[in-house]
Amino acid sequence: MGKQKQGSNYVEEITKMEQDFSQWYTDVVLKAELADYGMVKGCMAIKPYGFQIWEQIRAGLNERLMATGHQNVYLPILIPESLLNKEKEHVEGFAPEVAWVTIGGEKELEERLCIRPTSETLFSTMFAKWVNSWRDLPLLYNQWGNVVRWEKSTRPFLRTAEFLWQEGHTVHATAEESAAETQKILNLYSDYAEKVLAIPVIKGRKTEQEKFAGAVNTYTIEAMMHDGQALQAGTSHNFGQNFSIPFEIKYQNKAGKMEYCWQTSWGVTTRLIGGIIMVHGDNRGLVLPPRVAPVQVILVPIAGHKTGVLKKCQEVLQELRNLYRVIIDDRDNYSPGWKFNQWEMKGVPLRLEIGPRDIIHEQVVLVRRDTGEKEVVKIEQLKEQIGSKLADIQNSLFQKALEKREKRTYRAEQLKDFKKIIAKETGFIKGMLCGNKECEEKMKEITRTTVRCIPFEQEKLSERCICCGGAAGEMAIFARAY
Amino acid sequence: MGKQKQGSNYVEEITKMEQDFSQWYTDVVLKAELADYGMVKGCMAIKPYGFQIWEQIRAGLNERLMATGHQNVYLPILIPESLLNKEKEHVEGFAPEVAWVTIGGEKELEERLCIRPTSETLFSTMFAKWVNSWRDLPLLYNQWGNVVRWEKSTRPFLRTAEFLWQEGHTVHATAEESAAETQKILNLYSDYAEKVLAIPVIKGRKTEQEKFAGAVNTYTIEAMMHDGQALQAGTSHNFGQNFSIPFEIKYQNKAGKMEYCWQTSWGVTTRLIGGIIMVHGDNRGLVLPPRVAPVQVILVPIAGHKTGVLKKCQEVLQELRNLYRVIIDDRDNYSPGWKFNQWEMKGVPLRLEIGPRDIIHEQVVLVRRDTGEKEVVKIEQLKEQIGSKLADIQNSLFQKALEKREKRTYRAEQLKDFKKIIAKETGFIKGMLCGNKECEEKMKEITRTTVRCIPFEQEKLSERCICCGGAAGEMAIFARAY
Numbered sequence: 009m010g011k012q013k014q015g016s017n018y019v020e021e022i023t024k025m026e027q028d029f030s031q032w033y034t035d036v037v038l039k040a041e042l043a044d045y046g047m048v049k050g051c052m053a054i055k056p057y058g059f060q061i062w063e064q065i066r067a068g069l070n071e072r073l074m075a076t077g078h079q080n081v082y083l084p085i086l087i088p089e090s091l092l093n094k095e096k097e098h099v100e101g102f103a104p105e106v107a108w109v110t111i112g113g114e115k116e117l118e119e120r121l122c123i124r125p126t127s128e129t130l131f132s133t134m135f136a137k138w139v140n141s142w143r144d145l146p147l148l149y150n151q152w153g154n155v156v157r158w159e160k161s162t163r164p165f166l167r168t169a170e171f172l173w174q175e176g177h178t179v180h181a182t183a184e185e186s187a188a189e190t191q192k193i194l195n196l197y198s199d200y201a202e203k204v205l206a207i208p209v210i211k212g213r214k215t216e217q218e219k220f221a222g223a224v225n226t227y228t229i230e231a232m233m234h235d236g237q238a239l240q241a242g243t244s245h246n247f248g249q250n251f252s253i254p255f256e257i258k259y260q261n262k263a264g265k266m267e268y269c270w271q272t273s274w275g276v277t278t279r280l281i282g283g284i285i286m287v288h289g290d291n292r293g294l295v296l297p298p299r300v301a302p303v304q305v306i307l308v309p310i311a312g313h314k315t316g317v318l319k320k321c322q323e324v325l326q327e328l329r330n331l332y333r334v335i336i337d338d339r340d341n342y343s344p345g346w347k348f349n350q351w352e353m354k355g356v357p358l359r360l361e362i363g364p365r366d367i368i369h370e371q372v373v374l375v376r377r378d379t380g381e382k383e384v385v386k387i388e389q390l391k392e393q394i395g396s397k398l399a400d401i402q403n404s405l406f407q408k409a410l411e412k413r414e415k416r417t418y419r420a421e422q423l424k425d426f427k428k429i430i431a432k433e434t435g436f437i438k439g440m441l442c443g444n445k446e447c448e449e450k451m452k453e454i455t456r457t458t459v460r461c462i463p464f465e466q467e468k469l470s471e472r473c474i475c476c477g478g479a480a481g482e483m484a485i486f487a488r489a490y
Numbered sequence: 491m492g493k494q495k496q497g498s499n500y501v502e503e504i505t506k507m508e509q510d511f512s513q514w515y516t517d518v519v520l521k522a523e524l525a526d527y528g529m530v531k532g533c534m535a536i537k538p539y540g541f542q543i544w545e546q547i548r549a550g551l552n553e554r555l556m557a558t559g560h561q562n563v564y565l566p567i568l569i570p571e572s573l574l575n576k577e578k579e580h581v582e583g584f585a586p587e588v589a590w591v592t593i594g595g596e597k598e599l600e601e602r603l604c605i606r607p608t609s610e611t612l613f614s615t616m617f618a619k620w621v622n623s624w625r626d627l628p629l630l631y632n633q634w635g636n637v638v639r640w641e642k643s644t645r646p647f648l649r650t651a652e653f654l655w656q657e658g659h660t661v662h663a664t665a666e667e668s669a670a671e672t673q674k675i676l677n678l679y680s681d682y683a684e685k686v687l688a689i690p691v692i693k694g695r696k697t698e699q700e701k702f703a704g705a706v707n708t709y710t711i712e713a714m715m716h717d718g719q720a721l722q723a724g725t726s727h728n729f730g731q732n733f734s735i736p737f738e739i740k741y742q743n744k745a746g747k748m749e750y751c752w753q754t755s756w757g758v759t760t761r762l763i764g765g766i767i768m769v770h771g772d773n774r775g776l777v778l779p780p781r782v783a784p785v786q787v788i789l790v791p792i793a794g795h796k797t798g799v800l801k802k803c804q805e806v807l808q809e810l811r812n813l814y815r816v817i818i819d820d821r822d823n824y825s826p827g828w829k830f831n832q833w834e835m836k837g838v839p840l841r842l843e844i845g846p847r848d849i850i851h852e853q854v855v856l857v858r859r860d861t862g863e864k865e866v867v868k869i870e871q872l873k874e875q876i877g878s879k880l881a882d883i884q885n886s887l888f889q890k891a892l893e894k895r896e897k898r899t900y901r902a903e904q905l906k907d908f909k910k911i912i913a914k915e916t917g918f919i920k921g922m923l924c925g926n927k928e929c930e931e932k933m934k935e936i937t938r939t940t941v942r943c944i945p946f947e948q949e950k951l952s953e954r955c956i957c958c959g960g961a962a963g964e965m966a967i968f969a970r971a972y
Contacts, residue, residue: 046566047566051566051568053612054563054564081537086652104595105595107591107594108594109590109591113587121530137526143823156568170568172564
């Protein structure tokens, strides 16, 4: 009830990641107060700190989407079964995992409605109404919302029955334009992941087997987690005319002729938060890249009861708050040591300590979350020092993640090499594929990895398919994935 | 296909509000491109311009909520039936209008789940887990999201099966604190409605009959629409311990004793957009108060093909864009007249015209949406002129709405007076009530009005209840309502 003991066992309660990575992940989610288990199987309750991270991501991506001419809209959460059924591959892909509303207002519904697992069918229905002439095109729409997919095994952020996301839906006059949009968004996602989340990603194309239900092509950014497994971090789909034909989305071209439109869709979800945890976190908890951290600097008064300490802290706070996301932890029923642990658990990039002695010497102590490095900094240099340290942390987290990925990326020319690698390691494995789906299937069976993508950056590892030994088409990246 | 004729019949397509108010409303929603009918009965598709208005409202309210110490969270959209059933009045109020999910992942669910119509039961379940000690209190949470209520008759924004809203949920240690929070939020809502949306509101308490299912008290802000009908624009509920007891939300007080918590909830929804339309709109379309308008100034080039016009427009745009939300309409396949009509329909507060002659005289033409007033303004004075005109429009819209409300507010001492008034007029009627629910019920039957609220600002109209003639308790405001 009273003051917490300095050095109380706050951090030791976390499982070490080397010991049980999955338990470590759950521990971080709960102890860093990102989310809690909800009351419905597979759903989560996102707590304030976790939601702040999502709000950072949402704001950052939204700004980029608006700057590239996209507009936000909101379409209904319910989809009539007949609509979902309109595109054959789409319904086959999604029907097994939807939640069906069968009763509304105490009456059995004539037609059951599913909670959107994604909104292609809704957007396509509206597009058919909204698009008439070449003048209406392109329509570049985006929606921030929730979707429900009935998943068998779930994990907070990574795979949940309900998740938050943005889904972009665009309509174009030509095949070239829809192809260009798909790439533009993929680049936007990859730039955001690398520059802001400090997560290096590999851009590539999904195979026929792995592409989105209803797409002509799906492009992806794939990231590697601490344990060597892959996380699909964002996808961008080119639909060609797969939806515009069954949904009759047509426009009159400049010559007065009616033509079918070309469409794309693309999305990233709250699973990005899972990615941040598993790329940057350590055995002391979460580590947040400064550009996405809701709190970039936590200011902890030392001996806050002593004359002048809180006043000095407030002065420093005022000076910094227009430049950085900084807050002060002046709770008087927790010791500084306890606070240090808590904010480390929450992954705040920089800790700033100010005590009576620091005031005399006009200095503060700055501590980096990522390296634990401690430095005494003169108050007059504080503003610049914080800026350069944050930039340094941002950069260093990216570099570390990149190095780890490189170290755990392997190449295999033959199946026996591939098997040797996966017997010992978890990581990305590069291998050539002939392009037949039988080989991809067989690789999945034998190796329990999937093709994450056919990366844009190709290498010619060999002339032969790793599976059948036939003529190699393209290089694929294989991995186990979340 | 070519250039639109100047003065084409864009505006005349709207029904006049005096002729058919309800059709006028629908016309504005569709022609101003705020929303369209969705593909599920009672659901709407919010289009970019309508969604921008919602984003303005969301940002404005969110800023106020964060500034008063609230935090955003996100809880699941699905509620198990057993949870919904935990608070008796609550389930009786909401069960008739929920949508039930009975099948998930192709399997019949053991327990059916409803799509949240509101989230008290979810928040209360989590609060029971999250609250342990007095140190954890208060919890001041807010959620931006969607809810579904199976409504029989629906209208875009005003009443839809799915709507967007914010729902606040707070937990406190004492009855005083929860009562204070309820009032604080009601004041925040009323301040926002009046200062930003320019909608005058009456603050008051809902009667026992009209209060939220499960609340001890419901407070409301009530606005009057153009047609004299009332719109409930926001509500704030004090739950006392009605939820904390069945959900067992307890905390250890400073003396070490366990006590039940005190709770509130409160919300405003996308229906505020309906309120804006029906308070400020006119027969030329939407009229937006400057503080909530996504576009405050629309710049229309006149004879844009003439030398220097577009260049000048761009210069002016650059100068204004950091101060105001201003965009340029430089589409070359629409005439200026057509554009004037369109932006009037969309309710943009100020139009700025720049043509060849204006450039010579270093001036522009400014036109107010609300009054149609036209003024020639020197470019050097433009910045300040726009600022003062926007402030003027904001103020004048509020004053006009207030005057209209005053004019249509009546007082009745006896039932026969009340009947006379409603035979001729639609508006707010003040009348005394004894407080028995039988009288309220009877008034509803006889007059087809409901008690909108017991206003905080009381008047003593008479000593007797308007219905039964018994001793009067408080003054009520009666009206027909959306």
